[in-house]
Amino acid sequence: MLAAGALLVISTLLIALWVPGDRAEGYRQRIFYLHVPIALTSYLFLLVGAFYAARHLLRRDPMDDLRSYVAIHQGVILGTLVLITGPIWARVSWGIWWDWSDKQLNTFLLVFLFYCAYFMLRYAVEEGARRERFSSIYALLGIGMVPLSLGAVHLAGTIHHPTVFHRDGPAMEHSMFFAFLVSWAAFILLASALWRLELRGKLLAQGVQRLQRRIRGEAVLP
Amino acid sequence: MTAHAVPFARAVRLLVRTDLTLERRAPQLALAMGLFAAVAQVVLHYGADISQPPVSVTVGSLWVTLLLATLLAVARVFNAERDEGLLDALVLAPIPRTAIWAAKAIAITALLLLMEVVAVPLSYLFLPADAPVPSFGVLLLALLAGDLGLAALGSLVAAVASAVRGREVMVPLLYLPAAVPLLIAALACSVHAAAGDSVMRPLALVLTYDAIVGLLAYAVCEHALTD
Numbered sequence: 001m002l003a004a005g006a007l008l009v010i011s012t013l014l015i016a017l018w019v020p021g022d023r024a025e026g027y028r029q030r031i032f033y034l035h036v037p038i039a040l041t042s043y044l045f046l047l048v049g050a051f052y053a054a055r056h057l058l059r060r061d062p063m064d065d066l067r068s069y070v071a072i073h074q075g076v077i078l079g080t081l082v083l084i085t086g087p088i089w090a091r092v093s094w095g096i097w098w099d100w101s102d103k104q105l106n107t108f109l110l111v112f113l114f115y116c117a118y119f120m121l122r123y124a125v126e127e128g129a130r131r132e133r134f135s136s137i138y139a140l141l142g143i144g145m146v147p148l149s150l151g152a153v154h155l156a157g158t159i160h161h162p163t164v165f166h167r168d169g170p171a172m173e174h175s176m177f178f179a180f181l182v183s184w185a186a187f188i189l190l191a192s193a194l195w196r197l198e199l200r201g202k203l204l205a206q207g208v209q210r211l212q213r214r215i216r217g218e219a220v221l222p
Numbered sequence: 223m224t225a226h227a228v229p230f231a232r233a234v235r236l237l238v239r240t241d242l243t244l245e246r247r248a249p250q251l252a253l254a255m256g257l258f259a260a261v262a263q264v265v266l267h268y269g270a271d272i273s274q275p276p277v278s279v280t281v282g283s284l285w286v287t288l289l290l291a292t293l294l295a296v297a298r299v300f301n302a303e304r305d306e307g308l309l310d311a312l313v314l315a316p317i318p319r320t321a322i323w324a325a326k327a328i329a330i331t332a333l334l335l336l337m338e339v340v341a342v343p344l345s346y347l348f349l350p351a352d353a354p355v356p357s358f359g360v361l362l363l364a365l366l367a368g369d370l371g372l373a374a375l376g377s378l379v380a381a382v383a384s385a386v387r388g389r390e391v392m393v394p395l396l397y398l399p400a401a402v403p404l405l406i407a408a409l410a411c412s413v414h415a416a417a418g419d420s421v422m423r424p425l426a427l428v429l430t431y432d433a434i435v436g437l438l439a440y441a442v443c444e445h446a447l448t449d
Contacts, residue, residue: 057445114399121396124386130448134382137442138396141378144434145400151427152406 001197004189011183019179028092035085037184038078039108041191045075046115046142053139056132065132068139069122070198072115074191079112110149114142227316230324237312237325242332244302251298252336255291259341262287267348277349281356281412284345288334288365289372289398289405291341295333296376297393299326300384309384313447323443327377334369356415364415367425368408371432375400378439381446404431 015033022029052068055061086105087097100106118138125131172180213219226233245252266283303309312322342361349355356364376397383392411424 057442110399110402113402117395117399121382121386121392124388124392130385133445133448134386137378137382137446140442141400141435141438144438145403148403148427148431148434151430152403152410 001193004186004193007182007186007189011179011186014179014182019176020173028089031085031089031092033179033183035082035089037180037187038085039082039104040184041187042075042078042082043111043146044188045071045078045191045195046111046146049075049139050143053136056136057140060129060132062129062132065136066199066202069135070195070202072118072139072142073198074195076112076115076119078187078191079108079115082108083112107146107149110152111142111146114145118142226318228321230318230321233317233321234325234328237321238328238332241299241325241329245329245333251295252333255294255333255337256340258291258294259287259337260344262290263341263344263348277355277416278409278413280345280349281416282409283348284341285368285405285409285412287341287345288338288368289401291337292330292334292372292376292401293394293397295330296380296397297383297390299330299377299380304384309447319444319447320440322447323377323381323439326380327373327439330373330376330380331369334373338365338369356412360415360421361412364408364411364421364425364428367428367432368404371404371428371435372401374432374436374439375404378443378446381443385446400435404428404435407431 011033015030019030019033022032049068049072052064052071056064056068086108090099090102090105091097098105118135121138122131122135125134228236263283266286267280270279270283300309303312313319342365346355379393379397379400383389383396386392407424407427411421411428414421414424
């Protein structure tokens with residue numbers, strides 16, 4: 001957590017004071033160093049969630065389900081930030097809050113809505129093996145939705161979004177790319193620290209519940 | 223791989239026949255979906271309030287109608303088995319559980335095809351006289367490819383939602399976000415066809431959706447049908 005905090009401070013200083021301004025968009029383009037790393041970290045955590053979901057279906061270890069759930073939780077929290085920073089960037093760049101022809105933003109919205117339903121499903125099933133299985137199934141289905149949503153939105157929309165990463169490399173100055181990488185590393189570290197913290201909290205809560213049941217004289221599984 | 227007393231193909235055939243026989247004897251769901259398709263198209267046309275709607279709106283209303291009508295099938299397709307306790311018997315039966323998912327997907331596809339017999343002519347009826355229309359062959363191809371994806375997803379969502387609290391609420395919440403990419407691709411396919419453009423890209427995406435969702439659903443459906 002300390003390392004994540006330190007890197008976030010460094011990243012903020014780099015973005016605010018060191019990195020050169022964009023020729024077309026000026027200072028306001030700096031939201032890119034928040035918006036894109038948060039979006040990539042969000043996708044990364046949804047991928048981690050799907051990985052643990054698949055492992056849970058293979059091994060039936062409840063810890064894998066918990067890891068998957070907490071990773072998706074982090075992914076959705078970051079996703080909310082993407083859907084806040086995206087429209088702000090759209091407003092300052094294009095003068096509108098939302099553009100239905102923008103492929104990245106709309107893909108993200110579809111994936112975000114899918115994962116919101118994941119939480120609805122999780123809380124509609126009693127705690128236990130069935131909830132773990134159903135959550136894992138839906139989490140795994142979700143990772144198939146990412147390329148499909150991207151493909152579909154690509155068909156429907158025109159690309160307004162500034163495309164920064166091409167096959168031949170990033171279309172930006174080295175200093176900008178360095179600041180972007182520092183920011184991305186900071187968000188990955190922060191989300192990983194929060195993932196571990198939330199996981200520890202959930203395990204602690206489960207331990208407390210087990211103790212309460214034991215005090216009440218109920219049978220408790222090890 | 224577990225050897226089952228009844229092989230996959232035979233189990234699917236038997237289960238599909240059971241579902242279709244039940245529907246033929248009391249065609250409640252097919253009739254409800256057909257009527258829903260008709261009513262939804264009228265509602266969408268008046269809701270849009272366009273006297274001469276562009277083809278994207280008319281074809282769009284057809285696809286939205288199909289998607290919403292599929293919800294009726296998805297919400298009901300496992301009801302008999304869950305309510306009567308038949309699902310436990312099916313799970314215990316010496317058949318592959320994937321056969322249950324496949325049979326339900328085929329039953330949903332059959333219901334969708336039946337509904338489209340009503341919805342597609344109605345959609346053409348609502349088209350303005352001078353509107354460029356998608357050729358019937360391309361539309362049929364898009365519908366068939368779209369139905370497969372909707373049914374593969376629907377069967378999995380139905381298996382999951384039928385075992386949770388408030389399944390009527392959960393079915394649209396789980397189904398619609400996952401079906402939107404297919405809706406966009408299938409709609410693009412129809413609109414491209416009407417404009418005389420190539421439909422290869424959108425059709426390829428619809429088929430990719432069918433393949434990815436079909437494979438994922440096949441791989442995980444056994445876990446949805448464990449109890």
